[in-house]
Amino acid sequence: MYSKLDLNLLRVFDVLIQHRNVTQAAQKLHLSQSTVSHALARLRNQLDDPLFVQVGREMQPTDKALLMAPAIQQALLLIQQGVNSQASFDPAQNAKHFRLAVGGAIEHTYIAPLIQYLGEFGSHLRLDVFELTSSDYEKELERKAIDLVIGFAGSGHLSPKLVKTHLLSNPLSCLTPSNFITEKQGEISAEELVSLPHIYTSSWGHSQQLMDQYFGQRQLTRKIAAQVPTFAAVPGLLMGGNYLVMVPKMVADQLCQLYPIKQLTLGTDEINVSYEIAQHPLTSHDAAINWLKQAILDICQNNLK
Template identity: 30%
Template sequence: MRSLRHFDLNLLLVFEALMRERHVTRAAEKLHLSQPALSHALKRLREALDDPLLVRTGNGLQPTPRALALLPVVQQALALLQAGLAPPESFTPATSTRRFTLATTDYFEEVMYPAFLSQLLTYAPEISFSIELITPDVLSDALEQRQVDMVVGLDSQSALPTGVIQTPWMDEALVCLAAADNDGVGEALTIEQFARQPHVELADISGLLPSSIENCLAQHQLSRRVISKNLNYIAAARVVSLTDAIMTLPRQMAERFITMLPVRIVVPPQELPALNMTLIQHGLYANDPAIAWLANELTAFAKRFGR
């Protein structure tokens, strides 16, 4: 044989079966081939290796020294190929010690994560998590380099690099928050009233979030004044509680603040879009059983959690 490129690797299966069975008919049955097809394959093997390989004797087919020397090499190669082509091992949460790294929004970490982790630990007691902020490097590099396993809660309208996979996860209505003693804001706001209020909002440190509120206002030839951009919801809510400003945030986050601070929920303009949150992972690891399990758990939890 002059080159592996000219050798039909399927013949290795034929060789191994013939060496194991030492019988053409039985080897053909094992490989689900006809006897003539196997005989033809044996002929091709002999020509390729320039050796008879199996010789008929009074004790049936017997291997030549070349065949005996080749057998362990072929068996090892086939075993390596079989292992390499096998599907990845399934993920077993009950015994896994996997540590997942999630890049998340304030909403997920504050509102959902504690209950989600508590639930998982009942049937995956050895897993653990690291929570990180969604920064500009997360989607461009960290997902691809497996420094982050998944991005949780980013808005569906966010600009994404190639190679990542985004799937719908959870929708949440937006509401407004105002100080309890803010007499300038009623129980509900029209789009015009909303635009006239001073606003507090979260700073987009990821650089990825679209300005859905600005876009909505622009469609109505309106704009707003943002007096403070904060890094997290709790700081923003505290600013609201001490000023005449309002902020727009997911409803379940707002419901937590009204028990913590002197603030109240205000019905927002009906024109404001809902928050459509997603799960994002890198396409390189889409078939990782652990990541698939985590995505399924997050999706199931969101369905039970949403109201």
């Protein structure tokens, strides 16, 4: 039976599993509805199972179909990966337009060194950087709208189907006005943290969620004065003397070098944010994307030393 299976039928099966609708599957495959229905009929006959049963407006998969689905999806991904694989990538010779999605802290700290590094090879290498969103990025990476994503480890943010590599961990620090007084030199207590309203530095963000958990565990509530999408407004707000802000230490280090503001740690309550690089299994053998991934790893490690 296996030797008679047509890979095109398995592709139809995979799309039907995802959409549970013949019309939507046909649109996704750029085929007519009758062609998809005919392919399903052939597959039903070869596998001796109905595979999908119409329930209301949805095609519900049978137990056999649900059992087959993960293996078929993985097989199709491996075939596509093999077809798309690139033997080698020479950054000095090969032109490439990379697309990377990152959070604000990574953009603030590491994107400039990365772009400068790419620029050493010439103008044939380009990097477009996109703001991290609440998407799980599976579809964006699958259709290659994005090559790599730098997201938060352990947050449940990125799809479990993606290939992930640890990038770095960084503790959260509190940025305060330069005249902010604390009981312990260089540190700030949980109680002192709620003495001034906070600036929430993200449209959404894992680090701010970690801080909300931190306060919740201590039965404390911080007041949010404003929410901003980047760190651009933070120095001016802090120099006014009326706000506090929690940011990764790598961001705090840079801002304190440029502005008259102060950085305080949480002491023994240190909260670490871990970042990871995610890519789609389809590109795990793509030489150009793997070159960019290694460049990011090297730049982050070198800058942390």
